[in-house]
Amino acid sequence: MTAVEDVAWNLEPLLADESVDDLLSRGAKLVDQLMAAKGTIASLSAEGLADFMTTHAELQEVLGRALSYVNLRFAVNTADPVIANQMQAAMERVTTLTTPLVFFDLEWTALPDDQAAALLADPRLGFCRHHLASLRRYRPHLLSEAEEQLDSQKDQSGRQAWVRLFGELTSQITVEIDGETAPLERGLSQLMSNDRGVRQRAAAAITEGLAPGLRTRAYVYNTLMLDRSINDRVRNYPTWISSWNLANEASDASVNALVQAVQDRYDLPRRWYALKGRLLGLERLADYDRMAAVTDENPHVEWDDAVSTVLDAYGSFSPELASAARRFFDERWIDAPLRDSKRPGAFCSYTVAGHHPYLFLNWTSTTRDVLTLAHEMGHGLHGYLARPQGVFHQSTPLTVAETASVFGETVTFNRLLEQTTDPSLRLSLLASQVEGAIATVFRQVSMNRFEDSAHNARRSEGELSVDRLGELWFDSQTAMFGDTVEVTDGYRSWWSYVPHFIGTPGYVYAYAFGQLFALSVYGRYLEEGPSFVPRYLDLLAAGGSLPPEELGKIVGCDLSDPGFWASGLRIVEGQVTAAEDAARAAGRLG
Numbered sequence: 001m002t003a004v005e006d007v008a009w010n011l012e013p014l015l016a017d018e019s020v021d022d023l024l025s026r027g028a029k030l031v032d033q034l035m036a037a038k039g040t041i042a043s044l045s046a047e048g049l050a051d052f053m054t055t056h057a058e059l060q061e062v063l064g065r066a067l068s069y070v071n072l073r074f075a076v077n078t079a080d081p082v083i084a085n086q087m088q089a090a091m092e093r094v095t096t097l098t099t100p101l102v103f104f105d106l107e108w109t110a111l112p113d114d115q116a117a118a119l120l121a122d123p124r125l126g127f128c129r130h131h132l133a134s135l136r137r138y139r140p141h142l143l144s145e146a147e148e149q150l151d152s153q154k155d156q157s158g159r160q161a162w163v164r165l166f167g168e169l170t171s172q173i174t175v176e177i178d179g180e181t182a183p184l185e186r187g188l189s190q191l192m193s194n195d196r197g198v199r200q201r202a203a204a205a206i207t208e209g210l211a212p213g214l215r216t217r218a219y220v221y222n223t224l225m226l227d228r229s230i231n232d233r234v235r236n237y238p239t240w241i242s243s244w245n246l247a248n249e250a251s252d253a254s255v256n257a258l259v260q261a262v263q264d265r266y267d268l269p270r271r272w273y274a275l276k277g278r279l280l281g282l283e284r285l286a287d288y289d290r291m292a293a294v295t296d297e298n299p300h301v302e303w304d305d306a307v308s309t310v311l312d313a314y315g316s317f318s319p320e321l322a323s324a325a326r327r328f329f330d331e332r333w334i335d336a337p338l339r340d341s342k343r344p345g346a347f348c349s350y351t352v353a354g355h356h357p358y359l360f361l362n363w364t365s366t367t368r369d370v371l372t373l374a375h376e377m378g379h380g381l382h383g384y385l386a387r388p389q390g391v392f393h394q395s396t397p398l399t400v401a402e403t404a405s406v407f408g409e410t411v412t413f414n415r416l417l418e419q420t421t422d423p424s425l426r427l428s429l430l431a432s433q434v435e436g437a438i439a440t441v442f443r444q445v446s447m448n449r450f451e452d453s454a455h456n457a458r459r460s461e462g463e464l465s466v467d468r469l470g471e472l473w474f475d476s477q478t479a480m481f482g483d484t485v486e487v488t489d490g491y492r493s494w495w496s497y498v499p500h501f502i503g504t505p506g507y508v509y510a511y512a513f514g515q516l517f518a519l520s521v522y523g524r525y526l527e528e529g530p531s532f533v534p535r536y537l538d539l540l541a542a543g544g545s546l547p548p549e550e551l552g553k554i555v556g557c558d559l560s561d562p563g564f565w566a567s568g569l570r571i572v573e574g575q576v577t578a579a580e581d582a583a584r585a586a587g588r589l590g
Helices: 018-037 047-078 082-108 112-121 125-141 143-154 159-171 185-191 194-212 212-237 242-247 252-263 267-280 303-317 319-330 365-383 403-419 423-461 466-481 489-497 509-541 547-556 562-587
Strands: 173-175 178-182 334-337 347-349 357-363
Touching: 018 047, 018 082, 047 082, 047 178, 047 334, 047 347, 047 357, 082 125, 082 143, 082 159, 082 319, 112 125, 112 489, 125 194, 125 242, 143 403, 159 212, 159 466, 173 185, 178 185, 185 194, 212 242, 212 423, 212 489, 242 252, 252 423, 252 509, 252 562, 267 423, 267 466, 267 562, 303 319, 303 365, 303 403, 319 365, 357 365, 365 403, 365 423, 365 509, 403 509, 423 466, 423 509, 423 562, 466 489, 489 562, 509 562
Parallel strands: 334 357
Antiparallel strands: 173 178, 347 357
């Protein structure tokens, strides 16, 4: 049996027998080669531009290996000053090296449209075509070369520094659980207990644990919101989220349509929370009841059992995916155990196209953790299959980045459900599925509404107090809950540990986008069966080589159809109905 404490990743292959300094030195030489082309981009032939971009890809590979290594080491040990110093030094050096290369973006985007189109039509630029085409969308928002260089260099002591500080602050948050000091993740996991007393104590411990550094984290958030507003004003972005939408290859209007469509169906989470209140014997849920188990079933899941479950689920859909997934376990591409000073949460790092992804978990031995493993494995397989696309096209916009993860989680969930005949266990699983959908679609949109109100208030009111931020958080959450959930005063500070607000402002709506897109893709699979699998694998292998709308067409989804979001939301509605039916079958509704 594998002890989860031994599931630690091996990062040394990232360096490929070189040191971080060796990689950075190699990167410096490649930068010198690229800088020789300064002032000539407008005169390059397709062959010359392809040569330039090939060298640029090599640079991204070299620097990406170094940065991935130092950042992943820091993620599992944020308290080690040697690791932190190495990460900071590498980031600073990479910024210094790459800042002068801003000349390329400026010269490329300045080309006349017809000249750029002729170059992009050349097959020799296929490996970077979509990347180059996407760069040109930024033309109205670019500054002068001197300004761009200054902005890039000052980012080290500005946004990047504040994001790092927030990460260090949150990784040090502890909670007192049963007389013992534990990481924040331990307290959050206890909110799923079927014992309300445990949940109440955990919620109180979390609120208490968040209190000591709350003002500091609020100051960090205020500073980053101010930084964003200055950047938007200087670069002529109309709203606080417009730059993020551009990066996601989504228009402001399409994102607003998504957000509005989800808000219009807030009846679904309210319907679930009303049912959950009945299942728990409560007239009204409190915020700390939202994730409570609705049955007495709370199985402890061993790591090896989780691995078998996930591999079996992926194998039931595609042996090719299962074979690739097995490598993550066998070749130490995963770091799973809870540790002191380890960053909270879970993520997948693609690293670089010439290597392989890594998965980061905080394993607490619950069924939810099994689905989190399946989710992150989906990300990992997406990155793994898209490696042949190269550095410019391996990653997708965030709007479709959740496709493989949600799909893999859904396949795993349905595999678990197929194997479960006990009515109480089936209800527990279906409740978990509904809550996952609510967390990914509705909660993320409610958090987007918090971000929207916070950024706009910061611009109109000035620096926001802890109380004001708590008020905005309260308002955004109660809008979703309606009168089905009581939001306690302690919950007003719980915005302050969410890393997305700090490191990737505006990111959270992409979860809803990705969830609804993935559910629609899964619906196609249910309709078409095995014949759908090759097209799904083609979608993953395409990476980010096409715009989201074109990626959708690979699997027969039309993202431009206004009814697209409604179809995904209907699937969520079906999940709520299935949970209600399961509750009746289990004799829980009288």
